[in-house]
Amino acid sequence: MKISTVEDERVHVLNNNSNVWSIIRDIVDTGTQEDAFYICDIGDIVQKHKIWKSAFPRVQPHYAVKCNDSLTVIEVLAALGTSFDCASKGEINKVLEIGVDPNRIIFANPAKPISHIRHAADVGVNTMTFDNEVELHKVKNLFPDAKMVIRIRCDAKVSQCPLGMKFGCNAETEAPHLLRVASELGLDVVGVSFHVGSGCGEPDVFRKAIALSRQIFDYAESLGYRFNLLDLGGGYPGDHSNSIFEIAEIINCALEDYFPDPSVHVIAEPGRFYVSSAYTLACNVHSIRGVATRDPVTEAPSTHYMYYINDGVYGSFNCVLYDHQHVVGLPLKEYPHSKLHSSSIWGPTCDGLDQVVEETLLPELHVGDWLIFENMGAYTLPVASPFNGFPVPKVHVVANEDIWMLLKDILPLTEDHFVIGTTPASLVKNMNVDRETDWVLPDLPITITLPICGDGTIIEEHVLEYVDVCPVAH
Incomplete structure (x- = not known):
């Protein structure tokens, strides 16, 4: 199977309690991940x-x-x-x-x-x-x-x-x-x-x-x-x-x-x-600039924060320019009692037009924090480029047990393309990061029993009957 250079070659099969944000946290918590990356949820x-x-x-x-x-x-x-x-x-x-x-x-x-x-x-x-x-x-x-x-x-x-x-x-x-x-x-x-x-x-x-x-x-x-x-x-x-x-x-x-x-x-x-909605993008805050300003209501001295992340309009956020998308950056780390500040989000290139979000309210972030952008699967990666030497984010593909049971016999993949019981973080740190459940799936051999080049009738009926199938939770 031919794999895109920015796509993880393996589908990570996770338990049904996993969710996209916890998968992102697992990857970030390895302490070795700095580049922006995607989670693609097949179940979605x-x-x-x-x-x-x-x-x-x-x-x-x-x-x-x-x-x-x-x-x-x-x-x-x-x-x-x-x-x-x-x-x-x-x-x-x-x-x-x-x-x-x-x-x-x-x-x-x-x-x-x-x-x-x-x-x-x-x-x-x-x-x-x-x-x-x-x-x-x-x-x-x-x-x-x-x-x-x-x-x-x-x-x-x-x-x-x-x-x-x-x-x-x-x-x-x-x-x-x-x-x-x-x-x-x-x-x-x-x-x-x-x-x-x-x-x-x-x-x-x-x-x-x-x-x-x-x-x-x-x-x-x-x-x-x-x-x-x-x-x-x-x-x-x-x-x-x-x-x-x-x-x-x-x-x-x-x-x-x-x-x-x-x-x-x-x-x-x-x-x-x-x-x-199947694609969620995680970006790292690598630089911060504070700009002195005044509160628009009280006119009291204030600070506008410019956050520089490691993906921008020449990469995934080309969708802001060409697809007119309104993107929202959500902090991965919780700041429950922090004051919200006037903020803007910028891409990593030297182009002054590389602005992801012009104006938003965010807690005061720090270098090394992560911003999460949901609904990033459309008109993003196909147009992204490594301009200025910044890589196109890698994609980690995940599916929960139910989706795996549904698709394992109809996808043209070999067993090498599935990782059962670990999250993508294991690729980052070469270890099983499923610290909480330590669960084990039964042996699920891969057999290609239904062709994908037919009319799809049998497959579609199977999908519609599988009423309990849900995507990885967000």
């Missing part, structure tokens, strides 16, 4: 899949690989039966290399390099999106048997990353013309896709987009097409709030109203929904 991803299947019973998820291209994430989701949204030749290869059938991939990039279209044809990734006439002619020349999906524009007024300025044709003025061109070229257009914007904050826009899609379906029928695919795109929140159920209610009602025919295959492209 499994839980999100259960939520998706419950909230969207008709919608097949195609995980957006661009969001977090960790092989562990891809393998877990493939084993659970999800399909994949890929935007490049590299992403396609990453998914195919673990044995996923190419029919479970949609090439959801309306502006594809020529070599990438050729590659999709060579490997059998047939379904792809378009939103302009030039793309139709490219595909006609390079992959005339492709199954095309027209992407329309329908932007949410509130989203973390609006996409309509770059992708998506106007449903009323451009889509009919493009469908006529596709028909004249003899291309097989099979459906409609849209993307309301990553991190959508306006759930009602999904109903509007689905209604517009219905219009495109009807117009296509007048040209002789029989569309059978509706792609709802992305925009689904990744935290543990209930907003996903609000979105689900709107989507499910709109599907019932506009697409009651069950022969229409409905898919979506969730990214951050699956991985955001």
Whole structure:
């Protein structure tokens, strides 16, 4: 199994009483850890899949690989039966290399390099999106048997990353013309896709987009097409709030109203929904600068504290610049009676723009303290760089006993890739740090009995029946 250079090669199987913060404390308490690091909780991803299947019973998820291209994430989701949204030749290869059938991939990039279209044809990734006439002619020349999906524009007024300025044709003025061109070229257009914007904050826009899609379906029928695919795109929140159920209610009602025919295959492209809350980042405070100021209310002399940590906007916190995320640093050490001070958090590089948090309230911290950032799994690591010589944080992957029992037979891993009964801190200090329980799991041999390249039906039923499965506690 090929492992990312920033990802721990082993999945640490922990008892069901473990939690992410205690795992971080174990690593920090070794006294040898200074670099920033992640904890990835596989159980959180499994839980999100259960939520998706419950909230969207008709919608097949195609995980957006661009969001977090960790092989562990891809393998877990493939084993659970999800399909994949890929935007490049590299992403396609990453998914195919673990044995996923190419029919479970949609090439959801309306502006594809020529070599990438050729590659999709060579490997059998047939379904792809378009939103302009030039793309139709490219595909006609390079992959005339492709199954095309027209992407329309329908932007949410509130989203973390609006996409309509770059992708998506106007449903009323451009889509009919493009469908006529596709028909004249003899291309097989099979459906409609849209993307309301990553991190959508306006759930009602999904109903509007689905209604517009219905219009495109009807117009296509007048040209002789029989569309059978509706792609709802992305925009689904990744935290543990209930907003996903609000979105689900709107989507499910709109599907019932506009697409009651069950022969229409409905898919979506969730990214951050699956991985955001599964990743927690721990950063070390290595420098502190106190700046004299005045209290904004009393005008009494005060101090603003600038905390410098060992990851910044050139690393994991690129999400602050490019994904417009609002991140919150929580002290690992408890300061229950300490006064809160005006503070800012800065990255380690020499760039003055390397600011993680502009203004927050924190107790007075000390060099060597740790700040914890939750919900850091989306659009962080894939974009991180070692600028200025600061390393990209390493990822420690964990799962509790229940998740291990669920996944051990369906993940394409060898026994060397699992560590049972220890936390990742054992890698830091080469010792078992489970000081409290000293528990032992029974021998759990790894056997590959279910393929991940099938339709996922058996696996999904197993997951949904396993009602007591929970992620590692936060």
